[in-house]
Amino acid sequence: MSLTHIGVTTPADLDPCGREHHPDCGIRDVLDRIGDKWSVLVIVELAGGPRRFREIQRAIDGISQRMLTLTVRRLERDGLVLRTVYPTVPAQVDYRLTETGASLTHLIKGLADWSLAHRAVIGEAQRAYDQAHPDNEIR
Amino acid sequence: MSLTHIGVTTPADLDPCGREHHPDCGIRDVLDRIGDKWSVLVIVELAGGPRRFREIQRAIDGISQRMLTLTVRRLERDGLVLRTVYPTVPAQVDYRLTETGASLTHLIKGLADWSLAHRAVIGEAQRAYDQAHPDNEIR
DNA sequence: CAGAATCCAGCAAGATACTG
DNA sequence: CAGTATCTTGCTGGATTCTG
Numbered sequence: 001m002s003l004t005h006i007g008v009t010t011p012a013d014l015d016p017c018g019r020e021h022h023p024d025c026g027i028r029d030v031l032d033r034i035g036d037k038w039s040v041l042v043i044v045e046l047a048g049g050p051r052r053f054r055e056i057q058r059a060i061d062g063i064s065q066r067m068l069t070l071t072v073r074r075l076e077r078d079g080l081v082l083r084t085v086y087p088t089v090p091a092q093v094d095y096r097l098t099e100t101g102a103s104l105t106h107l108i109k110g111l112a113d114w115s116l117a118h119r120a121v122i123g124e125a126q127r128a129y130d131q132a133h134p135d136n137e138i139r
Numbered sequence: 140m141s142l143t144h145i146g147v148t149t150p151a152d153l154d155p156c157g158r159e160h161h162p163d164c165g166i167r168d169v170l171d172r173i174g175d176k177w178s179v180l181v182i183v184e185l186a187g188g189p190r191r192f193r194e195i196q197r198a199i200d201g202i203s204q205r206m207l208t209l210t211v212r213r214l215e216r217d218g219l220v221l222r223t224v225y226p227t228v229p230a231q232v233d234y235r236l237t238e239t240g241a242s243l244t245h246l247i248k249g250l251a252d253w254s255l256a257h258r259a260v261i262g263e264a265q266r267a268y269d270q271a272h273p274d275n276e277i278r
Numbered sequence: 279c280a281g282a283a284t285c286c287a288g289c290a291a292g293a294t295a296c297t298g
Numbered sequence: 299c300a301g302t303a304t305c306t307t308g309c310t311g312g313a314t315t316c317t318g
Contacts, residue, residue, distance in 0.1 A: 026254030027179050027247060033261075035174035037311075040166050053280050064312055069281060073275075079264025090279045091318075100257055100264075107249050108166060114246055115165030118239055122172075125218025125239075136212075176291080192300050203292060208301065229299045230298080282317075290309080297302075 033078060038063055038071040040108055043097065046081065047105045050096040080104065172217060177202055177210040179247055182236065185220065186244045189235040219243065 034040050038060065045051060045059045057068050072095055075081035080101035086092040097105070130136075173179050177199065184190060184198045196207050211234055214220035219240030225231040236244070269275075 026258065027183065027251045029258065030250045030254045031174060031179060035170060040170060044166065065281070066283095066313090067311060070311090077265055077268040078261050079268075080261075085280095088279095089318095091281085093280060100260055103257070104253065107246070107253055110246050110249060111169045112166045114243065115169045118242070119165065119168065121239055122217050122219075126216055129216040129218075204301070205293090205303095206291060209291090224300095227299095228298095230301085232300060280318090282315100284315080285313085287312080288310090290307100292305105292307080294305085295303085298300090 033074075033080075034104070034108075036071070038067055039075060042068070042071050042075060042095075043080070043101060043104060044108060046095060046097045046101070050094045052092065052094050056095065075101065172213075172219075173243070173247075175210070177206055178214060181207070181210050181214060181234075182219070182240060182243060183247060185234060185236045185240070189233045191231065191233050195234065214240065 034043070041060050041063070042056060045056055051059070053068070053072075056072070057063055057065065060068070063071075072081060072083070076083045076095075079098055082096050082098050084094050084096070086094075173182070180199045180202070181195060184195050190198070192207070192211075195211070196202055196204065199207070202210075211220060211222070215222050215234075218237055221235050221237050223233050223235070225233075
């Protein structure tokens, strides 16, 4: 890595669409898909292999039945997760990542790594900001 | 790339913390930071170089003054964006990515690329799902 | 167990108006 | 230009209850 690289990524890199006033191009799509409160956590959990409904819920601290249902439903609709129903009694259902869903785990790992790598710096920045702006109520 | 790789990423890869029931570990941090409606768009815009307040607003379709202020404020607090005030009249302010902020653009590009690469498959999955579940009101 | 259905609170975010 | 202040709304998501 070289030094003093503020603008490492060029605009062209980030604008595959070429439309000047629409720099999103899919970025919004991904975020609308996994930017919510639970989707990523479900994907991470399923990255460990197929899971049943209650298993996922137990693994993800704080998620409600309702939100897990909604989350897993949307992931299924997007083709990121495969839902399989076994006609037993009581009903048994498992969820697993599709190939598309699995391909996301690399990116998620990238985000997690970035977070860990910059956690300290960001925390320090926040402390500094809060000290410089004691009145400011932005958190 | 090899074929039939559903579980390409292992759980260990995704769980740098090692705590079984907490698979997030920073993933939530990043998403809380850039998973909102506007942050990523602002970062992408600033990836093109320093911008003034109104420039950003004009570039990002649909963002209100209020939301741009809040977004840019949070990014500044997190140390992802540097805010510079020039004591001219009328006031002039510009925003630019810090090194930390710039390091995020790679990941964002990854997300954008992923989105473009899978857009078709996902759309097809949605069509299929909606056709198989005509009643379902999940969008 | 795996959900569906309902009710409700809180916050994100839009619109608008005003200021240095 | 670059914001701040206020009001209002819509959606996210939590709690609870019910079913196959």
